[in-house]
Amino acid sequence: MSRVSSEDIARAAQVSRATVSYVLNDRPGRRISAETRQRVLQTARSLGYVPNPAAMALRSGRSDIVLLQENAWIPGPDQDVLPLGSTSGLLRDAVAREVRAWGMTLVSAGTGFPLGHALTHLMPTLVLAPAGLSEVDRDALRRSRVPWYEPAPPEGFPEAGSGGEAMSLTASLALAQVEHLRERGHRRIGYLNTSVEAVRDIAEQRERAVRQAASAVGVECDHRVRLGPVEDALPECTATLEQWMADGVTAVACFNDLYAGLAVKVLRQRGSRIPDDLAVLGVDDEAMSWMLEPPLSTVRLRMAEFGTHLAACGRAVLDGHPLPPLPAGLTPVVARATT
Known part of the structure; x- marks a missing residue:
């Protein structure tokens, strides 16, 4: 009709x-x-x-739509849907709740295509980009006169009580991993990352932050690898961990719980003792973490709380107010048997 x-x-x-x-x-x-x-x-x-929403937006200069560019990759018609973890939904739901309270609607775009393409179909009041924007995307937003918020990238790790700028979520996550392993007595750690293109940007950010955190607390992190999809990475992961243990690596920090679970599987198959031969630490605190044998130590990302903070920052941009600081306690360590 x-x-x-x-x-x-x-x-x-x-x-x-x-x-x-x-x-x-x-x-x-x-x-x-x-x-x-x-x-x-x-x-x-x-x-x-x-x-007609488009016509109303043209007349009023606003659409009451907030566009969230999630960390999640939206695959194309010829691409597979990959298991990459489940925490992004918590972030989206929390932001949607806050945006709804403003009387607006949240639309999720995901990553993997130029933001300028979405702007040909939507006229959002605000864009939220928790993983950051490319310069091409920023140019598209400037041309469209659409305000946006993206967290500032981490620049080092200020000492506690120094009064420096609040740490980013990525930096806080990396420091939580490294400090936990250091407290357990580990001075030479490896970092098990992913090479999956869908999460390339966030994987690079996390690896860079782990290197910075290790340097800041005096831990060596020269052993790093990027594996493909978990279901195909068992042989490479096995060879990598065997070489690392021969080099004196005593603990592995992982991109997320899926890759940490892969490391646990490798170690159990070769008869290694966890954490005596090699400690393993994940990220996300997925439901599968405590079901593993031994139960997986991990860093929980309080994504709902971060989503509320992200929305508050976006609201501050719209209202011309100062940005609120990142809340403390968003990356607690859940210590179980693998560390």
């Missing part, structure tokens, strides 16, 4: 299209009798008229 147009309403109400436009858009500058206004509104309701 085609959309009811202003021409349909004008014909049924026996008024001009200009009159319909003035009434439906509540535009000042023209006198319209109360009787005519009521007839137009009743006709519109009886015909099932629904305002």
